[in-house]
Amino acid sequence: xxxxxxxxxxxxxxxxxxxxxxxxxxxxxxxxxxxxxxxxxxxxxxxxxxxxxxxxxxxxxxxxxxxxxxxxxxxxxxxxxxxxxxxxxxxxxxxxxxxxxxxxxxxxxxxxxxxxxxxxxxxxxxxxxxxxxxxxxxxxxxxxxxxxxxxxxxxxxxxxxxxxxxxxxxxxxxxxxxxxxxxxxxxxxxxxxxxxxxxxxxxxxxxxxxxxxxxxxxxxxxxxxxxxxxxxxxxxxxxxxxxxxxxxxxxxxxxxxxxxxxxxxxxxxxxxxxxxxxxxxxxxxxxxxxxxxxxxxxxxxxxxxxxxxxxxxxxxxxxxxxxxxxxxxxxxxxxxxxxxxxxxxxxxxxxxxxx
Amino acid sequence: xxxxxxxxxxxxxxxxxxxxxxxxxxxxxxxxxxxxxxxxxxxxxxxxxxxxxxxxxxxxxxxxxxxxxxxxxxxxxxxxxxxxxxxxxxxxxxxxxxxxxxxxxxxxxxxxxxxxxxxxxxxxxxxxxxxxxxxxxxxxxxxxxxxxxxxxxxxxxxxxxxxxxxxxxxxxxxxxxxxxxxxxxxxxxxxxxxxxxxxxxxxxxxxxxxxxxxxxxxxxxxxxxxxxxxxxxxxxxxxxxxxxxxxxxxxxxxxxxxxxxxxxxxxxxxxxxxxxxxxxxxxxxxxxxxxxxxxxxxxxxxxxxxxxxxxxxxxxxxxxxxxxxxxxxxxxxxxxxxxxxxxxxxxxxxxxxxxxxxxxxxxxxxxxxxxxxxxxxxxxxxxxxxxxxxxxxxxxxxxxxxxxxxxxxxxxxxxxxxxxxxxxxxxxxx
Numbered sequence: 001x002x003x004x005x006x007x008x009x010x011x012x013x014x015x016x017x018x019x020x021x022x023x024x025x026x027x028x029x030x031x032x033x034x035x036x037x038x039x040x041x042x043x044x045x046x047x048x049x050x051x052x053x054x055x056x057x058x059x060x061x062x063x064x065x066x067x068x069x070x071x072x073x074x075x076x077x078x079x080x081x082x083x084x085x086x087x088x089x090x091x092x093x094x095x096x097x098x099x100x101x102x103x104x105x106x107x108x109x110x111x112x113x114x115x116x117x118x119x120x121x122x123x124x125x126x127x128x129x130x131x132x133x134x135x136x137x138x139x140x141x142x143x144x145x146x147x148x149x150x151x152x153x154x155x156x157x158x159x160x161x162x163x164x165x166x167x168x169x170x171x172x173x174x175x176x177x178x179x180x181x182x183x184x185x186x187x188x189x190x191x192x193x194x195x196x197x198x199x200x201x202x203x204x205x206x207x208x209x210x211x212x213x214x215x216x217x218x219x220x221x222x223x224x225x226x227x228x229x230x231x232x233x234x235x236x237x238x239x240x241x242x243x244x245x246x247x248x249x250x251x252x253x254x255x256x257x258x259x260x261x262x263x264x265x266x267x268x269x270x271x272x273x274x275x276x277x278x279x280x281x282x283x284x285x286x287x288x289x290x291x292x293x294x295x296x297x298x299x300x301x302x303x304x305x306x307x308x309x310x311x312x313x314x315x316x317x318x319x320x321x322x323x324x325x326x327x328x329x330x331x332x333x334x335x336x337x338x339x340x341x342x343x344x345x346x347x348x349x350x351x352x353x354x355x
Numbered sequence: 356x357x358x359x360x361x362x363x364x365x366x367x368x369x370x371x372x373x374x375x376x377x378x379x380x381x382x383x384x385x386x387x388x389x390x391x392x393x394x395x396x397x398x399x400x401x402x403x404x405x406x407x408x409x410x411x412x413x414x415x416x417x418x419x420x421x422x423x424x425x426x427x428x429x430x431x432x433x434x435x436x437x438x439x440x441x442x443x444x445x446x447x448x449x450x451x452x453x454x455x456x457x458x459x460x461x462x463x464x465x466x467x468x469x470x471x472x473x474x475x476x477x478x479x480x481x482x483x484x485x486x487x488x489x490x491x492x493x494x495x496x497x498x499x500x501x502x503x504x505x506x507x508x509x510x511x512x513x514x515x516x517x518x519x520x521x522x523x524x525x526x527x528x529x530x531x532x533x534x535x536x537x538x539x540x541x542x543x544x545x546x547x548x549x550x551x552x553x554x555x556x557x558x559x560x561x562x563x564x565x566x567x568x569x570x571x572x573x574x575x576x577x578x579x580x581x582x583x584x585x586x587x588x589x590x591x592x593x594x595x596x597x598x599x600x601x602x603x604x605x606x607x608x609x610x611x612x613x614x615x616x617x618x619x620x621x622x623x624x625x626x627x628x629x630x631x632x633x634x635x636x637x638x639x640x641x642x643x644x645x646x647x648x649x650x651x652x653x654x655x656x657x658x659x660x661x662x663x664x665x666x667x668x669x670x671x672x673x674x675x676x677x678x679x680x681x682x683x684x685x686x687x688x689x690x691x692x693x694x695x696x697x698x699x700x701x702x703x704x705x706x707x708x709x710x711x712x713x714x715x716x717x718x719x720x721x722x723x724x725x726x727x728x729x730x731x732x733x734x735x736x737x738x739x740x741x742x743x744x745x746x747x748x749x750x751x752x753x754x755x756x757x758x759x760x761x762x763x764x765x766x767x768x769x770x771x772x773x774x775x776x777x778x779x780x781x782x783x784x785x
Contacts, residue, residue, distance in 0.1 A: 330737060
């Protein structure tokens with residue numbers, strides 16, 4: 001897809017964010033009006049941002065590449081990373097067959113994400129048990145991220161020594177859900193653990209690698225959009241707030257903070273753009289996405305922190321929403337796969353990854 | 356590791372003198388550090404830690420989740436019963452022993468680390484009281500010692516929650532009053548004018564720790580029509596007519612401590628409530644910051660240590676791929692790196708506390724180094740826990756949110772860096 005078409009998607013998302021998301025975030029409450037999220041998601045579907053061929057991670061992204069989805073997610077995250085994350089996780093679910101309000105269940109502390117696990121299911125992965133000709137899911141998947149109102153799960157599970165994908169409604173018998181409780185950021189998403197105790201499903205062989213690639217690129221987009229929003233807010237504040245008899249934008253200390261933040265955001269944007277341009281099948285693309293996720297989430301985390309510092313004490317209070325952005329950045333930096341897992345993935349020499 | 360290679364076993368292969376030269380005891384750095392302290396301070400360190408474990412830790416998560424549900428005054432009284440809230444001054448005013456004057460800053464630093472390792476917010480609430488009474492102390496005003504400090508400490512000893520607060524920050528002048536260059540052109544918003552028998556003060560103060568719960572407030576105001584050269588410190592009590600509490604801030608972290616706005620509408624303050632002299636506010640404020648900034652460094656150290664302790668406990672109990680997390684070398688490397696940084700932070704704070712009197716560069720440097728390091732330690736601890744890192748229940752993300760404030764209060768770290776240079780500008784560096 002050409003750059004103009006991608007920009008058109010991003011512009012649609014920006015207008016939607018201005019019209020619908022910013023009002024929801026508001027200035028009241030720790031994370032805005034979370035009660036309004038289900039209605040917001042319906043409107044996102046109506047605006048074509050979620051579901052269908054052209055929604056986030058819709059069928060068109062299989063052909064056109066991740067560019068439009070990444071652009072939409074980054075544009076939404078400029079207003080609220082949590083809302084954008086909800087669309088990201090729902091889109092990932094749909095791309096794996098859990099259409100509507102779906103999510104992907106996969107990772108678990110029972111096993112370690114590395115290249116071996118990406119090629120073949122490790123011990124501890126959710127598995128498919130064959131019982132009188134019917135397949136049943138067994139095992140646990142933890143930290144499943146979803147948009148509010150998750151209805152079904154796409155589950156990567158071991159079957160006959162290989163990865164297989166199946167879809168199961170979360171109301172299905174043999175499936176238990178446990179909420180993770182209060183979290184640091186991304187409050188507009190749901191996170192739960194799932195235990196599979198013989199839930200019946202159908203399955204097809206499928207590698208989790210394309211899913212992981214989309215997951216990582218989407219997380220990059222969320223980090224980038226969140227940091228862009230923080231930078232815009234800090235720039236605006238710096239040209240309105242006076243200190244020491246002058247606008248704070250004139251103070252070297254503030255300019256250094258803004259300069260650091262801006263260069264980090266620019267670097268992150270360039271990195272993500274380069275990875276998308278080089279999108280392709282195979283492990284090299286997964287490797288590049290992992291490297292991008294590691295660097296971009298770190299850079300954007302630091303950029304948001306610098307932007308908060310521009311606000312001084314006011315940045316630490318809920319009113320200006322910088323603290324929410326920092327909580328979101330802190331969460332985005334560590335949620336699975338986190339920095340250490342990404343470093344381990346990047347440590348492996350994968351053919352073509354560095355070229 | 357095979358048992359015979361363990362240091363405490365290997366040590367036995369040495370002769371008697373060799374064994375005495377080899378400290379192979381499997382003890383914590385905390386225990387080693389405590390051993391370096393004078394006996395009285397070592398005992399105090401144990402008492403602070405015991406108090407934090409029994410009184411602060413059980414309330415920490417609840418205070419963060421729902422600050423209004425925790426009774427800060429009850430915690431203050433519990434600390435006061437231990438003598439912790441009256442130990443800034445020696446007898447006859449406070450509980451500090453004369454010999455301890457040599458360690459004027461070390462004792463509050465030890466207390467700050469222990470309290471804030473349990474909870475940055477509740478710890479701050481207890482420590483901000485000392486900041487509130489600090490102007491009475493640093494003004495060197497014997498009348499203030501006898502009349503006011505003695506009275507405040509007397510109330511505390513009688514079991515009253517006579518909490519103090521320190522009020523300098525204003526909505527339009529946050530950093531200005533913490534930095535020389537900005538101070539010259541500061542747009543102050545709290546003014547006083549002399550009237551028969553005292554003064555009338557009007558204006559607003561914001562982000563005041565303990566503002567809503569304080570019985571006593573050391574508040575700074577400039578004479579109407581003047582700048583900071585006429586800034587003056589007053590001792591207000593919360594019952595004064597015209598003094599009210601405005602909004603209580605909703606903060607990212609350190610939520611267990613109150614931060615509120617104070618509104619002053621023609622508050623009459625009797626003449627004997629001036630601390631030091633009229634116009635001495637700037638000097639008092641600067642010296643209070645010299646005393647308080649190393650303690651902020653200790654607060655940051657404590658918060659980071661809390662994050663480390665929670666992360667370490669998690670890595671000992673959680674399993675990945677069938678093995679405890681702490682069996683993985685990358686986890687050991689990360690935990691070791693945090694310990695190294697904690698050790699460097701403690702060395703910085705204790706070094707700053709060794710000076711006979713704190714000075715601008717020492718306090719600001721300790722504050723900047725420790726708060727920046729605490730932020731990085733807490734974020735690394737979050738990363739170590741993976742997805743568990745952002746869950747409230749593990750306390751690590753709370754520690755990170757708590758730590759972030761230490762880079763902002765008592766002057767942003769940018770202001771503090773300038774303070775370090777300002778105080779050393781004309782000095783010989785080598």
